[in-house]
Amino acid sequence: MASSDKYDRQTRLWGAHGQRALGEARICLLNAGPTGTESLKNLVLPGCGFVTVVDGEKVTEGDVGNNFFVSRADIGSPRAEVTLSHLLEMNPDVSGEARCVDPSDLIGGEPGFFEGFSLVIASQLQRDALLSLSAVLWSMNVPLIAVRSYGLVGSMRIARPVHVCFEAKEAQAVADLRIANPFPALQAFADAVDLKSCDDETHRHLPYPVLLVKLMGEYAAEHGGQPKTFAQRKAFAKWVGTQRRDITTDEGVPIWEENFDEAVANASKASLPTPLRPDVADVLADAKLDALESTDDDFWFLARALRDFRAAEGKGESLPVSASLPDMTATTALYLRLNEAYKLQATLDRAAFCAHLERAREAAGCDEKRPVSEGVIDRFLASCQSIKVMRYRPIAMELSARAAEDGAAAAAADPAAADGEAEAQGQYTSAVKEAVAELQMMGETNVSMCPALWAVMLRAADDFQCATGRFPGAGASPDLIADAAEVAKYAAVHAAGYGVADHVTEEHAQEITRYGACEPHVVAATMGAVVAQEAVKLLTQQYVPVDNTFIFNGIATTAAVATL
Amino acid sequence: MASSAAAGRAAVYHAVFGADVMEKVRSSKVLVVGAGGIGCELLKDLVLVGFGHLEVVDLDTIDVSNLNRQFLFRPQHVGQSKSAIAAQAVASFNPRAGPIVSHHGNIIRGRMFSADFFRGFDLVINALDNQAARSHVNRMCLATRRTLIEGGSTGFAGQAHTIRGGATLCYDCRPKPVQKSFPVCTIRSTPDKPVHCIAWAKELHALLVGDAPNSVLYEPDDAPDHPPAAASSAAAAGPTAAPAADAGASRGESVYMRAVRRPDDAVCDDTAALAAWARGAFDALFRLEIEKKLSMGDAYRTARCRPTPLPLSRCHGFEAACEATLSAPLPAHRTPTLGECAGSFLSALQTFFSDPARRQAAREGRVAFDKDDDLSMRLVAAAANLRAITFGIEALSEFEIKSIAGNIVPAVATTNAVVAGLEAMEAVRALAGRDPADASYAVVLSTGISGGRTVSGDVVPPPNPACSECGRARVILRLDTKRLTLRQLIRGVLCGALGFEEPNILFAAAEAEEGAATGSHFSFLEDEDDASLLGLPLAALPAGGVTSGKLVTVDDFALDGARVEAVVVHVDCEGGGEEAVAAAVEVVGDFSAPEAARAAKEAKAKQAAQQAASAAAAAAAAAAAATAAGGDSDSDDDIVAEGSDADEGSDGSDDDDVFEILEGAGPPSPPSEDSSASRKRPREDEDDEPKRARLGEA
Known part of the structure; x- marks a missing residue:
C-alpha cells in the first residue's frame, strides 16, 4: 500500500505550513529556455500553486535538442504554451497560464502585469531588460531571481528590498530556562523543595533547573547577589557540585547523582541572560519596528511584539518562555510537574505577547477582522530565536558600479538611468576580492578558477553585448580572437574595480568567448535546481536565501556566493 | 539521420x-x-x-x-x-x-x-x-x-x-x-526518549499483527525465563546487544501475552467482542504490565523515567476518538491527545482484525511493518505515544513518528x-x-x-x-549461499579458481549469534575442524553462517602471505542440481593465491634490502x-x-x-x-x- 501523500518527503524539510506557502505561490517565468523550464520544473514538482510562463518565441529545431519540455511535434508552436503544458502534466495540483509575448515588451509596456506575483524568475534576460524589470519589481516588493547559463558558467542573482525569514534554521536554539530570573511557578516549585530534608529518591531526581534556582537563591542570600564575574560563576558551579549527597543502595553500592552533573554543567552560565542571536538582535533593533504600517507583513508586527515583550515582561533580557523542556534527569512525576510550570508560564507569556501584538496592530490601524492567525503566532514564538531580516542590494547599484578611469564600459548603455529609483552610482563591493583572498588563504596559488572571477567575466560579456548587439563569439562566423580581445578590455575595467586585476587573464576572456553565449542543458539543469531551491526559501520564508549572487563554475565544478 | x-x-x-x-x-x-x-x-x-x-x-x-x-x-x-x-x-x-x-x-x-x-x-x-x-x-x-x-x-x-x-x-x-541500535532492555523496560517508544511500538506491531515470535516483546507462555535471543530494534533496524541483563527482570512478566493473543474468527466477526478484545489488549499492555513491573521493585531503580500505569478510564474521550478514527485518521501534523491515542490504537486493532484478508495475513506472520501502510502506521503511532505517555516521555505527531519509524x-x-x-x-x-x-x-x-x-x-x-575495499586484495564471490556447501566452496572456489592449497576460512559471527557458545568468529581448516560441517550450505554454518554481504578472510599455511578477503554476495540460483549451483559461482576480481604468496615473498625481501640500505x-x-x-x-x-x-x-x-x-x-x-x-x-x-x-x- 502506498503512502497517500506525495509531498511526504519534502514536508519533512519545510513542514505543512511551508507546503501551504508553496501551494499558494504564484510564480512568473520569463523566457522558457532550458534554464527557465528546469527552474520551473523543480517548483511544479513540489507543488507550487500557479505558474505563468512568458515567452515570445516559437519552438525551433534547436530547442528540441536542448530543452526537455519541448518535443519534435511542437516545432513552430508558441514556446510558452508548449512548455507550460508539458510542465503542468507533471503535477495536477498546479495550474498556470502562458503569455506568448516577448518579456521585454511586457516589462516596458505593461509593468502592472507583475503586480501580485509571489516571485518572478527571469532567465537569460539581457541587461537593459533586466534593469527595467528589477526596478519594477523592487517598487512592488516582488522578489526577483535572475538566472543565466552561459557556456560552462552559471549565475543567479536575487533582488528584493526586504526579505524576512521566520525560521532561518541556522543554529540550534539555546533554551532559556529563566533560572536567574525564575517565573512564579518555577520559584514556587523550588521553594516547595527542601534539599536538606527531602528523601534520597527525590534528592537525586530533582530536575536541574529546580536545583539551580534553589541554589542560586541560597548563593544570592549569602553573597548579597547572584554570581556575576567569571570567578564568582566558576565558584558557584563548584559549590553546586559540593551539594551532592552520598547515597547508596540498600546493599551499600554508591549512587551518583546525575541531576547534579547536569546542574554543575549549566551552573556557570545560569546567572547570565541568554544572549540574543545577532540576527534576532538586528531584527529587534530594526528601525522599521517604530514605523509600522497596516499593510506591512505580519512578521513586522510579531517582531515588534517580541521587542515590546522583551522590554516589559522580559525585563530587558528574556524572550517568551518555551513550553517544551529539554531532556533531563528526573522522575516522570517531577519532570511532568516542572513541564507544567513551564507550560503555564508559556501560556502567560503568549498572552502578554499577544497583547503587545494587538497594541501594535491597533496603533498602525490594522484590520481587526483579519488578525494574525493563531498558527502563525505559535510558529513565530516557537522559532523566535531564529528570525532574520535580509536587505538586498539593488541590481542597478551593482551594474552602475564603475571605476573612475572607466573608459570601455562607458560605451555600454547607462544602467542607472533605467532604474526608476535613480540610484546613486554604485560601488564595486569587496566580495570578489574576498573570495579570491579566501582561496589564497586556503593555500591555493592559482586562483584563476575562483567562481567569483567568472561573475566579472559575465559582466564583461554583457558590456560587449550592449556595445555590439551580440554576445562575444556568437552570431554568424565571429572573429573569436578579436572578440576575446575586446572582452578582455571590458573585463580589465571591472577586474580593476573589484580589486582583482591581477587575477583576470586573457584566458578567461578566451574561454567566455568560446562559449558564444550558448546555454547547454547540463548547466541549465544544475542552475535550474539551484534557482528552485532559493525560490522555496523565498516563498516559505524558511532557511536563508543566497545574498545575493550565486556563481557556478562548471569548468571546475565549484561555486561561490558573493554580494555584488 | x-x-x-x-x-x-x-x-x-x-x-x-x-x-x-x-x-x-x-x-x-x-x-x-x-x-x-x-x-x-x-x-x-x-x-x-x-x-x-x-x-x-x-x-x-x-x-x-x-x-x-x-x-x-x-x-x-x-x-x-x-x-x-x-x-x-x-x-x-x-x-x-x-x-x-x-x-x-x-x-x-x-x-x-x-x-x-x-x-x-x-x-x-x-x-x-x-x-x-x-x-x-x-x-x-x-x-x-x-x-x-x-x-x-x-x-x-x-x-x-x-x-x-x-x-x-x-x-x-x-x-x-553506523545505523544506531538500542539495547533490548531500553526498549522493553527503560525507555527515556520518543525513539525508544517508537522502537517498542514497532515490536508491538510485530507481536500483535506481524511475525510475533521474532518480536522482542514475545514471551512464550511455557518458558517465561527465556526471552527471545535478540531482535532488530525498530527505528534502528539492526541487531542489538543480547538482552542478558534483562533476563532477570523479565521472569514471570508475560502478563500481556495472553491478552494479546490474536482473536479467533468468532471474536473478529462480532464487533462488540472485538472491541472488548482490543480493550483487553490495551489494558494488559499499558496498565497490567506496568503495574507488574513496578511491583517488582528493582526494575526502575536505574530508569530515568518511571512509568505510571495507564487505565483506559484515564483516557478521556477515547470512545469518541475510536469511533471517529474508524472512518478518518487523526490529523498527521498535530500531537494527538491521550484520548485520541487510545481511541486510535483501539480502532486500528479492530480494523485490522475485522478485515479477513489482513487477519489471515497477520495469522501467517506475513504483515511486516511498512511506514507507507496507513493502518500499520496508525497502530505504531498510537502505541508509541501511549508508551511515551506511560513513561512521561514527550508524545509526537504521527508525521514525526513516521519519520523516525520509517527511517x-x-x-x-x-x-x-x-x-x-x-x-x-x-x-x-x-x-x-x-x-x-x-x-x-x-x-x-x-x-x-x-x-x-x-x-x-x-x-x-x-x-x-x-580502505578495506580498494586498498587490499579483494574478490567478490557471487554464489547461492543457501545451496552451495562449504565443501564446494573449498574445493571448487578456493582451491580451484583462487589457487589455495590448504585454505583457512575465517569470518565474524553475526552480532546476534555472538556469545559464549560461538565466540566472535568462525574459523575452519579442513584437516582440523569438524568435517561434518563440510556438507552444510554456507548460510547454515555456525555463528550465523555466511550470508550476503559477509566478509570472509582466507589464508593458507602452505602458501605464506597468500591472503584474500572475499565479499560473499548471495545470488539466487534457482533449479538445477548441486553441480549447477557450483557452476553458477562467479569470482569477480583478480586473485591468485600462488602469485600473492610469491609477491609477498618478494616484498618481504625487498623490504629487508631497503632496511639494510636505509640503515647505512x-x-x-x-x-x-x-x-x-x-x-x-x-x-x-x-x-x-x-x-x-x-x-x-x-x-x-x-x-x-x-x-x-x-x-x-x-x-x-x-x-x-x-x-x-x-x-x-x-x-x-x-x-x-x-x-x-x-x-x-x-
Whole structure:
C-alpha cells in the first residue's frame, strides 16, 4: 500500500505550513529556455500553486535538442504554451497560464502585469531588460531571481528590498530556562523543595533547573547577589557540585547523582541572560519596528511584539518562555510537574505577547477582522530565536558600479538611468576580492578558477553585448580572437574595480568567448535546481536565501556566493 | 539521420566540450544504477547531452510518494517498474535518443549483473538511495576497473564525485555512520526518549499483527525465563546487544501475552467482542504490565523515567476518538491527545482484525511493518505515544513518528537535480579522458547553512590507504549461499579458481549469534575442524553462517602471505542440481593465491634490502627516495597493481596506523576536513599532487 501523500518527503524539510506557502505561490517565468523550464520544473514538482510562463518565441529545431519540455511535434508552436503544458502534466495540483509575448515588451509596456506575483524568475534576460524589470519589481516588493547559463558558467542573482525569514534554521536554539530570573511557578516549585530534608529518591531526581534556582537563591542570600564575574560563576558551579549527597543502595553500592552533573554543567552560565542571536538582535533593533504600517507583513508586527515583550515582561533580557523542556534527569512525576510550570508560564507569556501584538496592530490601524492567525503566532514564538531580516542590494547599484578611469564600459548603455529609483552610482563591493583572498588563504596559488572571477567575466560579456548587439563569439562566423580581445578590455575595467586585476587573464576572456553565449542543458539543469531551491526559501520564508549572487563554475565544478 | 535539432544541440556541446569528446559521449556505453529521484534527472540530463547508449537498472516500482520529485512518473504509473517507465518516458521525449535499455532487478542479487555485465560499460553512474547497493556497485567497479560516478542526496545536502580505483578515493574509503541500535532492555523496560517508544511500538506491531515470535516483546507462555535471543530494534533496524541483563527482570512478566493473543474468527466477526478484545489488549499492555513491573521493585531503580500505569478510564474521550478514527485518521501534523491515542490504537486493532484478508495475513506472520501502510502506521503511532505517555516521555505527531519509524530520509527535487546535473557533468569529463584525480568532489549544501555555500568543489581525495575495499586484495564471490556447501566452496572456489592449497576460512559471527557458545568468529581448516560441517550450505554454518554481504578472510599455511578477503554476495540460483549451483559461482576480481604468496615473498625481501640500505645512510637516502618516487604516479595502472599486491605484504605492520586514520576521517562532512584526514598518510611527495593537477587543467 502506498503512502497517500506525495509531498511526504519534502514536508519533512519545510513542514505543512511551508507546503501551504508553496501551494499558494504564484510564480512568473520569463523566457522558457532550458534554464527557465528546469527552474520551473523543480517548483511544479513540489507543488507550487500557479505558474505563468512568458515567452515570445516559437519552438525551433534547436530547442528540441536542448530543452526537455519541448518535443519534435511542437516545432513552430508558441514556446510558452508548449512548455507550460508539458510542465503542468507533471503535477495536477498546479495550474498556470502562458503569455506568448516577448518579456521585454511586457516589462516596458505593461509593468502592472507583475503586480501580485509571489516571485518572478527571469532567465537569460539581457541587461537593459533586466534593469527595467528589477526596478519594477523592487517598487512592488516582488522578489526577483535572475538566472543565466552561459557556456560552462552559471549565475543567479536575487533582488528584493526586504526579505524576512521566520525560521532561518541556522543554529540550534539555546533554551532559556529563566533560572536567574525564575517565573512564579518555577520559584514556587523550588521553594516547595527542601534539599536538606527531602528523601534520597527525590534528592537525586530533582530536575536541574529546580536545583539551580534553589541554589542560586541560597548563593544570592549569602553573597548579597547572584554570581556575576567569571570567578564568582566558576565558584558557584563548584559549590553546586559540593551539594551532592552520598547515597547508596540498600546493599551499600554508591549512587551518583546525575541531576547534579547536569546542574554543575549549566551552573556557570545560569546567572547570565541568554544572549540574543545577532540576527534576532538586528531584527529587534530594526528601525522599521517604530514605523509600522497596516499593510506591512505580519512578521513586522510579531517582531515588534517580541521587542515590546522583551522590554516589559522580559525585563530587558528574556524572550517568551518555551513550553517544551529539554531532556533531563528526573522522575516522570517531577519532570511532568516542572513541564507544567513551564507550560503555564508559556501560556502567560503568549498572552502578554499577544497583547503587545494587538497594541501594535491597533496603533498602525490594522484590520481587526483579519488578525494574525493563531498558527502563525505559535510558529513565530516557537522559532523566535531564529528570525532574520535580509536587505538586498539593488541590481542597478551593482551594474552602475564603475571605476573612475572607466573608459570601455562607458560605451555600454547607462544602467542607472533605467532604474526608476535613480540610484546613486554604485560601488564595486569587496566580495570578489574576498573570495579570491579566501582561496589564497586556503593555500591555493592559482586562483584563476575562483567562481567569483567568472561573475566579472559575465559582466564583461554583457558590456560587449550592449556595445555590439551580440554576445562575444556568437552570431554568424565571429572573429573569436578579436572578440576575446575586446572582452578582455571590458573585463580589465571591472577586474580593476573589484580589486582583482591581477587575477583576470586573457584566458578567461578566451574561454567566455568560446562559449558564444550558448546555454547547454547540463548547466541549465544544475542552475535550474539551484534557482528552485532559493525560490522555496523565498516563498516559505524558511532557511536563508543566497545574498545575493550565486556563481557556478562548471569548468571546475565549484561555486561561490558573493554580494555584488 | 542527423537532424538540425541534433545539430543545434551538437553545436552547443561542441562549443563547450569539443567534437572529439562529443563523439565519445555518443558512442560510449553508460550504466545508470537507480531510476529514482536522482536517476530520473540524470537520465534526462544524459540524453540531452547526447549520450547514445544508456542502460538503467532499478529494483523498485513506482510509489505515490515518488511523484513529487521523480518527474518522469505519473499517477497512472504507480505500481510499475521504475526503470522501464523512466526509460520509456525519456525516450518518448527525445525519440532520437535511441532506445534506453531498462532492467528491473536488484543490482546486488540479480544473477545477470555479473562482472561481465559491468565490463560491458565504459562508465557506471550511481543514482542510489542506500549504502548497501552503493558499496556493492563500488566494489564491482573496482574489481572490473570501471570508472564510477557516485552521487547522493539527503534533504538539502548532496554530493557527486568520480571514483576510479587506485587514483581516487572509493565509496568505502570513508567510514560510514553506523545505523544506531538500542539495547533490548531500553526498549522493553527503560525507555527515556520518543525513539525508544517508537522502537517498542514497532515490536508491538510485530507481536500483535506481524511475525510475533521474532518480536522482542514475545514471551512464550511455557518458558517465561527465556526471552527471545535478540531482535532488530525498530527505528534502528539492526541487531542489538543480547538482552542478558534483562533476563532477570523479565521472569514471570508475560502478563500481556495472553491478552494479546490474536482473536479467533468468532471474536473478529462480532464487533462488540472485538472491541472488548482490543480493550483487553490495551489494558494488559499499558496498565497490567506496568503495574507488574513496578511491583517488582528493582526494575526502575536505574530508569530515568518511571512509568505510571495507564487505565483506559484515564483516557478521556477515547470512545469518541475510536469511533471517529474508524472512518478518518487523526490529523498527521498535530500531537494527538491521550484520548485520541487510545481511541486510535483501539480502532486500528479492530480494523485490522475485522478485515479477513489482513487477519489471515497477520495469522501467517506475513504483515511486516511498512511506514507507507496507513493502518500499520496508525497502530505504531498510537502505541508509541501511549508508551511515551506511560513513561512521561514527550508524545509526537504521527508525521514525526513516521519519520523516525520509517527511517525516512527527507528528499526534495531541487537537491536531486543539482546532484544529477553535477554527475552528468562529471560523466562527460570522465569520457574526455580527464585524470580522475583531477575531477571534482562537489558537495552540495543548499540550505544556506555554512555561510551560504551552495555547491562547493574540491579535488577528489586520493584513496584512503586504510580502505578495506580498494586498498587490499579483494574478490567478490557471487554464489547461492543457501545451496552451495562449504565443501564446494573449498574445493571448487578456493582451491580451484583462487589457487589455495590448504585454505583457512575465517569470518565474524553475526552480532546476534555472538556469545559464549560461538565466540566472535568462525574459523575452519579442513584437516582440523569438524568435517561434518563440510556438507552444510554456507548460510547454515555456525555463528550465523555466511550470508550476503559477509566478509570472509582466507589464508593458507602452505602458501605464506597468500591472503584474500572475499565479499560473499548471495545470488539466487534457482533449479538445477548441486553441480549447477557450483557452476553458477562467479569470482569477480583478480586473485591468485600462488602469485600473492610469491609477491609477498618478494616484498618481504625487498623490504629487508631497503632496511639494510636505509640503515647505512638514513637521512640522505630518505631525501633521494622522495624525489625518485615522484615519477610513479603517471601511470594509473601501475598504481592499481601496487595497491592490490604490494599492500599485501605490509598488511600486518600497518594496522595501528590504519585505525588512527579511520577515526580521524569521521562521518561524511565538508570535504576540506575529510580530505586532510585521508591525506594524512600518502607519501609526502604526493601531498601537493592533486592540487597541481586540478589547476593545470582549467
